[in-house]
Structure formats: C-alpha cells, structure tokens
Amino acid sequence: MKVLGFSAGGTGRQGNVDRMVKAILDKCGHDAEFVKLTDLNFSGCKGCVALCARPQVCQLADDAQPYYEKLKRADAVVLGTPVYMGTMASTAAAFIERFFGYRHVDFPIAGKPFVTVVAGAMQIDSAIAELHRVLGMFQVRVLDMVPYRSTVPPCFRCGRHKECEIGGLYMMLGEAAKQLTITQDMFRRWEDDPATAAAIDAAAAKLQKIVPDEPRERPATDFVWHIYVHAVYGRCCRDRSP
Numbered sequence: 001m002k003v004l005g006f007s008a009g010g011t012g013r014q015g016n017v018d019r020m021v022k023a024i025l026d027k028c029g030h031d032a033e034f035v036k037l038t039d040l041n042f043s044g045c046k047g048c049v050a051l052c053a054r055p056q057v058c059q060l061a062d063d064a065q066p067y068y069e070k071l072k073r074a075d076a077v078v079l080g081t082p083v084y085m086g087t088m089a090s091t092a093a094a095f096i097e098r099f100f101g102y103r104h105v106d107f108p109i110a111g112k113p114f115v116t117v118v119a120g121a122m123q124i125d126s127a128i129a130e131l132h133r134v135l136g137m138f139q140v141r142v143l144d145m146v147p148y149r150s151t152v153p154p155c156f157r158c159g160r161h162k163e164c165e166i167g168g169l170y171m172m173l174g175e176a177a178k179q180l181t182i183t184q185d186m187f188r189r190w191e192d193d194p195a196t197a198a199a200i201d202a203a204a205a206k207l208q209k210i211v212p213d214e215p216r217e218r219p220a221t222d223f224v225w226h227i228y229v230h231a232v233y234g235r236c237c238r239d240r241s242p
C-alpha cells in the first residue's frame with residue numbers, strides 16, 4: 001500500500017500544513033512518501049492537452065512531472081494547502097490543474113481515496129469548498145478533510161504590523177493589532193489543539209483501513225461525460241497527438 005502526501009505549505013520551514021500531512025502519513029501505517037510542492041520547480045497546466053490525452057497523465061517535463069504517474073498508481077493521497085487570499089494556495093491549484101490528464105475519455109483516478117488538509121483562518125471554508133470542487137472534477141473520493149484554524153497571518157513575520165492597516169492582523173484585530181508584540185507562542189501549532197490532533201488521528205485511521213484495489217464507485221455521470229468527451233474532445237486530441 002502506497003500513500004503519497006503533498007503539501008503546499010510555506011517554504012523554508014515546516015509549517016502547520018507540512019506537519020499535518022506528515023503526521024497523517026506517519027500514523028496511517030502504510031508505505032508513505034512526503035512531497036513538499038513549494039520546494040519543487042513547476043508550473044500549472046500549459047494547455048498542451050493533446051499530449052496528456054493518450055497516456056492520461058501530465059507530460060510537462062519539470063520537477064512535478066514524475067509525481068503524476070506516481071499519483072496514478074498510489075493507493076491513496078493526502079493533499080494539504082494553506083489558505084492564501086481566501087482560497088487554496090496557488091501552488092496547490094497549479095498542482096491539481098495538471099490532473100487534467102486524468103480527465104480524458106476516462107477518469108483513471110476516479111474513486112482514489114484522498115485526505116485533504118487546510119490551514120488558515122479567514123475564508124477557510126471557501127478555500128475548502130474550492131479545493132473539493134476542483135478535486136471533484138476528477139471523481140476522487142474525499143475520505144476525510146482536516147481543517148486547522150491557525151490564525152497565523154503572514155504579518156506575524158513581516159515586522160510592520162504596528163503601521164499596517166491592510167494585512168490580516170489588522171483585519172482580525174483592528175487598531176489593537178498595532179499594540180501587539182509578536183511572540184513565539186502566537187505562532188499557533190496544530191499539535192496544541194486537541195480537536196485538530198483528534199481529526200488527524202481519525203483521518204489516519206480511515207487511511208489505515210483502505211485496502212488495495214477497493215472497488216471504485218463510478219458515478220452515473222461517468223457515462224454521460226464519456227460520451228461528451230468522445231464527441232467534443234476525442235477528435236481534436238487525436239488530430240493533435242504527436
């Protein structure tokens with residue numbers, strides 16, 4: 001059993017998202033690999049649709065490319081992102097955008113168990129909704145979702161919160177933000193939040209129970225989509241394939 005864990009958490013440190021994804025991998029009891037997306041050099045989809053259609057996997061050659069084949073073969077996936085500007089981080093969005101190869105003629109990752117992890121505060125619910133909306137396009141099975149309301153705005157690090165009336169800290173606290181002295185204990189850690197720790201354990205336990213080649217639930221819409229893809233894209237992809 002192979003579980004892949006991806007994190008779009010902040011670079012240069014092990015933030016909450018990284019540690020949450022790693023904790024789920026460690027506790028799930030399967031062979032696991034952690035991938036820090038923000039340390040990879042890669043872009044979103046560049047629209048070379050004809051190339052990913054036949055192999056049903058992204059062909060764009062960069063640091064992320066090997067993981068699309070691995071993901072296709074993995075038994076389960078953990079995918080974590082911080083909330084950036086009210087939605088998932090663009091690093092996570094770019095990574096998922098290239099799932100497009102999994103959406104040609106067939107859905108090769110349909111039913112694959114996913115656990116999602118999201119950390120942030122403001123608009124965390126819309127970030128989660130967007131993440132799940134996009135994953136839904138590939139018919140994966142979201143086994144569980146672990147949110148962590150970290151309330152750690154980027155201003156905690158920038159050092160100019162006493163003069164700023166724009167950033168997250170000011171949005172959260174108003175004028176009181178200007179009086180604040182930032183101390184290490186304000187960098188909240190999910191490990192200190194019993195509800196999040198329990199949610200991590202629960203997600204790992206669900207992953208532990210998955211069995212290889214579980215029968216995949218194929219929604220009825222598959223059939224309609226299949227016909228649509230053949231009619232609209234099939235010809236175009238055949239014509240443009242190398």
Ligand SMILES: Cc1cc2nc3c(=O)[nH]c(=O)nc-3n(C[C@H](O)[C@H](O)[C@H](O)COP(=O)(O)O)c2cc1C
Pocket residue numbers: 008009010011014015016017018082083084085086087119120121122123124150151152153154168
């Ligand atoms: C560019 C940027 C935008 C952000 N936007 C939001 C936001 O809209 N809402 C929010 O609650 N937090 C926002 N944050 C804060 C992060 O979501 C928060 O610090 C998160 O815990 C970071 O996770 P990490 O420590 O795993 O990197 C933002 C941070 C950055 C760097």
